[in-house]
Amino acid sequence: VVEMEAGFILYSSDFEAGKSLKVTPDIYLSREAKLLEKISKGEGPKDYMFLLGYAGWGPGQLETELMDNSWLTVPGDMHVLFNTPDELKWKQAARRYGINISIFSSIVGNA
Template sequence: MPADEPPINLTHHFLIAMPGLQDEAFSKSVVYLCEHSARGALGLVINKPSDIDLRKLFDKVELPLGRDDLARTPVFQGGPVQTERGFVLHEAVFAGDGAAPADPVYASTMTIPGGLEMTTSKDVLEAISTGAGPRKVLISLGYSAWGEGQLESELAENSWLTVGADLAVIFDTPVEQRYAKALMLLGLEAWMLSPEAGHA
């Protein structure tokens, strides 16, 4: 990359796995990037459900689940890093009057440009357990991470397609349709992708 070219920032973008990406954690995955900087990238896979749902997760952390709408929602396999730890991707929560908060409502929260937050502290689960908390949530165990320059290398190798994130794909699209819906943001369908695709 020429020195005068600014680094790409794919925060609040989807990474869509190309067919040639055979890694078990990432094959046919859609990753929502929560953070991308010169130091690396962090994201959550949004289309690989685990075998537990939120009701079981809340039982495990000994909280009631006060939201029947979420009971059967799957917990996702967010990536291969820290797979015992929970990550809650949710719409930004505003304190009190609806004004933008100076600080996130929950203890350990990363604010993501684009109207989302990612929280790792139990207080967000406690809020959900009472029937409060963010209305739209995606909960994963584990996350995906790339070191400095690693994601850029994978992009150069055509491992991923990238597109600006659409919250409807994360929160309103059935899991099995998320890969296809993410591709549609680029005007593509899965059959158009060749595993041997290269730069034209």
């Protein structure tokens, strides 16, 4: 399932926004319009980012992909998310966890 128009706010835990998903102890995710309103008035969380778009998986699909090592996962990191330029986030996250991304191929296919 892909929803290009779905909007989200990823934000720091220094603010209580009602209906939110706790991603890590320091990071929350919300679709609350009231949070957007608070941010626009300068009354929201210290750190936040607006996200647009959503991709979902069928039942068990993500779990299978994780077990097959199709995804490279690292813990959520406040510094990388909120203080690193967008074009450097992927490299910075990998570097912080000792992952050498230069060993990965940018070419995909079937053998």
